[in-house]
Amino acid sequence: MATIKDIANRLGISVGTVSKGLNGANDISEQLRQSVLDTAVEMGYTPKQMRAKDNRRLCVFIENMDYETPEQFGYDIILGFKQLAYRERCDVTVIPVTPSLQANEKYDTYMLKNGYVGAFMLGFALQDNWMEQLNTTTMPTVLFDNYIRKNLNVGYVGTDSFEGIDSAIEHLISLGHSKIALLNGSSHSMITEQRRQAYIDSMSAHNLTFDENWMPYAHFSADAAKYHVAGLLDLGATAIICGNDLLASGAIEDCRKRGIKIPEDISIIGFDDIPVSAKLNPPLTTIRQDRLELGKCGFYTLNSLINHVSVSKNLLRPQLIIRNSTASVKN
Amino acid sequence: MATIKDIANRLGISVGTVSKGLNGANDISEQLRQSVLDTAVEMGYTPKQMRAKDNRRLCVFIENMDYETPEQFGYDIILGFKQLAYRERCDVTVIPVTPSLQANEKYDTYMLKNGYVGAFMLGFALQDNWMEQLNTTTMPTVLFDNYIRKNLNVGYVGTDSFEGIDSAIEHLISLGHSKIALLNGSSHSMITEQRRQAYIDSMSAHNLTFDENWMPYAHFSADAAKYHVAGLLDLGATAIICGNDLLASGAIEDCRKRGIKIPEDISIIGFDDIPVSAKLNPPLTTIRQDRLELGKCGFYTLNSLINHVSVSKNLLRPQLIIRNSTASVKN
Numbered sequence: 001m002a003t004i005k006d007i008a009n010r011l012g013i014s015v016g017t018v019s020k021g022l023n024g025a026n027d028i029s030e031q032l033r034q035s036v037l038d039t040a041v042e043m044g045y046t047p048k049q050m051r052a053k054d055n056r057r058l059c060v061f062i063e064n065m066d067y068e069t070p071e072q073f074g075y076d077i078i079l080g081f082k083q084l085a086y087r088e089r090c091d092v093t094v095i096p097v098t099p100s101l102q103a104n105e106k107y108d109t110y111m112l113k114n115g116y117v118g119a120f121m122l123g124f125a126l127q128d129n130w131m132e133q134l135n136t137t138t139m140p141t142v143l144f145d146n147y148i149r150k151n152l153n154v155g156y157v158g159t160d161s162f163e164g165i166d167s168a169i170e171h172l173i174s175l176g177h178s179k180i181a182l183l184n185g186s187s188h189s190m191i192t193e194q195r196r197q198a199y200i201d202s203m204s205a206h207n208l209t210f211d212e213n214w215m216p217y218a219h220f221s222a223d224a225a226k227y228h229v230a231g232l233l234d235l236g237a238t239a240i241i242c243g244n245d246l247l248a249s250g251a252i253e254d255c256r257k258r259g260i261k262i263p264e265d266i267s268i269i270g271f272d273d274i275p276v277s278a279k280l281n282p283p284l285t286t287i288r289q290d291r292l293e294l295g296k297c298g299f300y301t302l303n304s305l306i307n308h309v310s311v312s313k314n315l316l317r318p319q320l321i322i323r324n325s326t327a328s329v330k331n
Numbered sequence: 332m333a334t335i336k337d338i339a340n341r342l343g344i345s346v347g348t349v350s351k352g353l354n355g356a357n358d359i360s361e362q363l364r365q366s367v368l369d370t371a372v373e374m375g376y377t378p379k380q381m382r383a384k385d386n387r388r389l390c391v392f393i394e395n396m397d398y399e400t401p402e403q404f405g406y407d408i409i410l411g412f413k414q415l416a417y418r419e420r421c422d423v424t425v426i427p428v429t430p431s432l433q434a435n436e437k438y439d440t441y442m443l444k445n446g447y448v449g450a451f452m453l454g455f456a457l458q459d460n461w462m463e464q465l466n467t468t469t470m471p472t473v474l475f476d477n478y479i480r481k482n483l484n485v486g487y488v489g490t491d492s493f494e495g496i497d498s499a500i501e502h503l504i505s506l507g508h509s510k511i512a513l514l515n516g517s518s519h520s521m522i523t524e525q526r527r528q529a530y531i532d533s534m535s536a537h538n539l540t541f542d543e544n545w546m547p548y549a550h551f552s553a554d555a556a557k558y559h560v561a562g563l564l565d566l567g568a569t570a571i572i573c574g575n576d577l578l579a580s581g582a583i584e585d586c587r588k589r590g591i592k593i594p595e596d597i598s599i600i601g602f603d604d605i606p607v608s609a610k611l612n613p614p615l616t617t618i619r620q621d622r623l624e625l626g627k628c629g630f631y632t633l634n635s636l637i638n639h640v641s642v643s644k645n646l647l648r649p650q651l652i653i654r655n656s657t658a659s660v661k662n
Contacts, residue, residue, distance in 0.1 A: 160643040310648040312491040317641040
């Protein structure tokens, strides 16, 4: 675990200043205090004041998502959530969840028994036991990328797929493309359906031609791409937007095997901007979800619910990150 | 302006306890302190600590919306915004905006000149001068019921129309209705288009029949209803969902003039739940937007933007309030 000295070294300030930041002293700026707290959380240092008995206890439930190292998808989401929770004097416990935990104990019971006043849920699937129970839970609960209808205690946070897909299509149009396919993720996922609708809306708004064959479902894995790329090439696609970066990396690999050059012969766009995207060959153009912001947004939304402001959906802006996997259409 | 004694009387606590709440003393509970602050804001009392020089200055710009008395639509929105702003030590100035102010000064210039670090905008229309400038503003800005594409500094808050319209349609179906019309608000409004799409989605999902004639555009006023009600009755509608409560009150009035009884002959549903809705004859079933929560949501969203969390859309849960303007379909 990091010490005060580690935090001081990282920020290039004195140990005394770090202490002031951690203790809420008045003679340092609010901005510096927040930097100290954010860095403490990032480095795994837990100031004593954060362990006080009267702190509100929150938890992050996570499954189907890696989060233990900075390269993994969930790491920054949890970090962002914790950074804001610290500022507001909340304790955060991260709990990996298994199907058997969900089968053995009701969600509300688990929360009450352990004294949690709110939860942020990452990576849950629609068929999970606890998802069904969220329809009627009385615990303030925020879901990442999942939506529960009509329960005032449950909110959804995610990235605005409509704006993301539209940015990607507009970027491709500016490069002369009109034959644009969507190689989507797994069917029966809320996010997959949202991105499909976003593709339909944006293609229609730009008067581009497409049909069912242009938007196949695959899976959210690199391996799934190879079953679909050939079909899209046969249709004459000059650009493929993929459901996530893994799928995009698989599409790049499959094209390479077929002797098709990227971006000269075909443009590929991903979704997420996971750390590996910049290191692909070629570096991937992708629709970025800012995971640190998603974690912060999760905290803001949970805090709203705890304060009886019934947020239904809180969506973040995506950003199109343009790298080298997209180029002007081949004449 | 209210005094400390007024606040004490309202809450039924001593003047000393109110003082403690206002001064942030440690020996009262956090919950009571927040009650004291919320009540102080509601009663127009400004504690000295809130006027300190280092407070962040926020403003609420408002036009096309009444807000000066509790019966008016904007009142509770502004109250909710101020209540949370006080807790976070922000000053709030409410500024009625005219077209000439917008023509005379650029939005960013106005904000910078007056030292505001963020704004909440209510009642703006798409053709307003400042709306165009929001595409590129660098000032954290939150819009109620209006959406700006792709600017990381601008967020949108509102009520989830999709869930609201769907609740209304499900309520009518449970009463045996299937011939359900949407008497919508003014065309070219984002909210009108959203409610139209929500109607289309929900009617389709429930396999109910409708076409263009079942979803006419009117205006957001009582007077506009009379041009459309007869047409909907001719189509055989047994229920009409209206774009807002004013339009619903106009529909009720027009039916009465035609000798058509509500809810015996036709069911009417409004949108908003403005204070007058409960006093109509019959009291109106309506899709409630909680205006106090909308104001609070506006503050949370603005605070997110100020902290570089780029919220695109933050939507609140609507609630269907069932009164006497809906009943089982006539056999």
